[in-house]
Amino acid sequence: MVEYGKILKTAFQVLEDKPICNRCLGRQFAWLSTDSDNEERGYATKLLLSMVADDFIRTGENNKGYEIVRILAQNGMFQPAISLAQNNSLEHEAVDYCYLCSIEGESVFSRIPQITKEVVDIKEQIEFDTYLVGCVPVPKLVERQDEIRAKHNLLHGEPLKSDFNRELGKSIYEETKKEVEFERPDIVFIYEMKNNTFRLQINPLFIKGRYRKLQRGIPQSRWDCSHCRGKGCEKCDGTGRKYPNSISEYIGIPTQKAAKGSGFKFHAAGREDIDALMLRTGRPFVVEVSEPRKRHLDLESLRAKINSAAEGKVEVTDLEASDKNTVQKLKSEASENIKEYEALIQTEADIEESLLAEAGKNLSDITIEQRTPNRVSHRRSDLVREKRIYEVKLEKTGEKKLRGFFKVQGGTYVKELISGDEGRTKPSLTEELGTMCMCEKLNVVAIHGLPADHNP
Incomplete structure (x- = not known):
């Protein structure tokens, strides 16, 4: 075997083994020289191998040079090596797929523009300011990656999943100018490689405020009939309920409608008895709206709608955008405040x-x-x-x-x-x-x- 650097030697052995594109070759050394992307890293590695081959040919070590050129042109699908092979009349097979990222002859990375277009279309229907992308790789590609790494003792690579998520995230940012958020994004796009589809995870919207309960006999949460447990019976006149309304519904239903959500949860700093009033500055609460399609709400208008619909029984004040931390704080402090x-x-x-x-x-x-x-x-x-x-x-x-x-x-x-x-x-x-x-x-x-x- 020719004598050159360890990384070049390992890269050549990988290419001898299977057809690998620039990106996937670079990905095997992703944690080396990190101020570059995998495509650049893979291209540079192949280019350096091609230069080594050309030097062998020019200095009379033709067999060594020709072997490197043949592998680069065939399994590396590397255009400079293909040109070098043609110049030296070297035969090689034409390969047009990558062993590590292709599904039915198509690289999963080539799908990114179309996925991005679909995301942009969704942006017109669902409001979001931050996002995160994820993917579910094809198991076969994961197995191939593990096989290559084990065989060639590759210690500095990153998974296909990480590379794909990053590239898709960059593409979506370029088109939407929305920010990636790793902790609590508004929306998560999860791409299924196997069937070339993606699904949405729309994370909840949180609105906090305070409520006053001005009429006795209203429970904080929905209270079903104890006889039929919500199904409807003679005792409850078919309503399924012991009490017709609740604080959570007076506040949560208008909020859900305003956010175009699929449901809501009501969180409060404790609860008053059904026959007690909640006066003065009111009780802190958070409404958690599931799968909201609208996030930028006119909170003053929402406050007015809630108070109008409640007809003086319940009033809300101080509506603000909030987050899950506030919910956790309400729950943790409820018995201590x-x-x-x-x-x-x-x-x-x-x-x-x-x-x-x-x-x-x-x-x-x-x-x-x-x-x-x-x-x-x-x-x-x-x-x-x-x-x-x-x-x-x-x-x-x-x-x-x-x-x-x-x-x-x-x-x-x-x-x-x-x-x-x-x-x-x-x-x-x-x-x-x-x-x-x-x-x-x-x-x-x-x-x-x-x-x-x-x-x-």
């Missing part, structure tokens, strides 16, 4: 006003233990939870009537903090005042995020 409540309380015995300040003080800045309340035990695990009570204030509004202000840790059952729930919550207002206390009306009036120095 600080919430404020106002309650109207009925007592069994009349309480002297002088006792209220002491009771409020005793229930402030303490940790209570709450066993899962009786009223939700059928759907919640039977656990004892510790919750922080930051502040309690009480005032008398009439005979056996109190108004209470409660500033508590998220997830605290305030009704049970008042009643004691037959001893399942300790301490409680009932225990502190020595008479049965019941919450008649409950309003959530504020929800605060965690302070920056919070340590769970």
Whole structure:
């Protein structure tokens, strides 16, 4: 074998073995001299081999030179070597396919312009600002790549998949000027090499805001009839529902329609009881719209549509574009953030006003233990939870009537903090005042995020 550099020797052995195009030869050495692309790297390698061959021929070592030229012209499909072969009357077979990237005689890379055209057509139907491309290679091509690398001990190559994704991504950028985003793209184009098609993965759109619930008796999420479980029966007049509407639907359905999505999910910083109001600045929420075809929404117009359709039962404010991080933050902080409540309380015995300040003080800045309340035990695990009570204030509004202000840790059952729930919550207002206390009306009036120095 001729004596020249290790890389050239390995490249020549690869070409001796199978027909390989410039790009796929360069790809076998992709992590060497990285400030160039695979096409350039492969061409340069073949050109240098061709120069070595020509030098052999010019210095009288014809057999060595002719063998290199023949392999380059045939398996390398390299035009300078083909010209050199013709000049020296060397016969070689004509090969027009690459062993590593061709399907039925066609390079998968030659399909990129057509794929790009289809993507540009999609851009007119689906809004996106960022994208990512992926592909599903033909298993046969992956096996061939592994075979070549193992046989020739190639250690510096990259997969066909990576090369193809990069080239397709560059082509789409040139035509659309949209930015590639690796972490959370708006849309992902996934090309199937085997059947020459691609599918779309349209990632969700997130809109955050705050809602106020101004009418009691509305659940946060859809509540199906317990008798038929949503199928429709006599008990629910065929609606399949226990309650006709929900906070999530008042907000989510108009948002889904505006974004031309296929569905939605509603995420909130906790939930109020069905008979409680959510007042003042409202409860933080995020609507996650699935497969949106429109991303640039007029949020002020959307706010007006939601509020109009809700007819004063629900109001939204502060609509903004958001992301999945906000959803995760809402969920993770829901049981740790600080919430404020106002309650109207009925007592069994009349309480002297002088006792209220002491009771409020005793229930402030303490940790209570709450066993899962009786009223939700059928759907919640039977656990004892510790919750922080930051502040309690009480005032008398009439005979056996109190108004209470409660500033508590998220997830605290305030009704049970008042009643004691037959001893399942300790301490409680009932225990502190020595008479049965019941919450008649409950309003959530504020929800605060965690302070920056919070340590769970």
